[in-house]
Amino acid sequence: MFGGGGLNPRKMQQMMKQMGIDVEELDAEEVIIRTADEELYFDGAEVTKMDAQGQETYQIVGEPSVRKTGADEAEALEDADDGSDDGGIPDADVEIVAQRAGVTESTAREVLEENDGDLAAAVSQLE
Template identity: 30%
Template sequence: MIPGKFNSREVKRMMAQMGIKSNEMTDVKKVILYGDTKNYVIENAAVTMIEAQGQKSFQIVGNIKEAPKSAGEVKQEEISPYNNEDIKLVMDQTGVGREKAIEALKGADGEPAQAILNLLSK
């Protein structure tokens, strides 16, 4: 072996000794990074997740394209910590809009049934 050069098996062994785990994510085909002014789409993506000291990082290799943000995309303020199915359920059962449904879920500690009851009792 040439000094300073490692084969992949040796690198994996050394990483394991240092507590670094590497995992190929073979089922990922496309990665989309959402930016403020444009999005980045990485197609034919090869993704490796690396875990060290409790932190996960990702190495992504593929064909990248820049895409302008479309007017119909979800704005950052519309993103909610609540499950989209729960939000939709509250909206469908009560006839309120998305923002009201999210507020109701917040007031019901994320419980859709309680959020529905609270909205219907008003």
């Protein structure tokens, strides 16, 4: 930026301070830059904030991971991550009914499906 390739870092800091440029290293855990088509995700990047006459500039040093964005992909992630089997009943609900009623998980799942996922009705039916 300043063409000071051979200067030592302390000397460079002194020169920048004389010119009214404050430099601060930020302890950033992650940086995400979103565009219309993708996200650039920096994990553990080095981030430097420079303030020159009231104008703040951020410099990010690191290798980003690229993630595509879009409604179709977001829906696919939600569907894959809902924690349920093919029946649409969440595994956590099956475990709750199985524990409360003292039955196997397969029996609990069947009764939950019969009761459209209603936990109270399933437990009542099994007790």
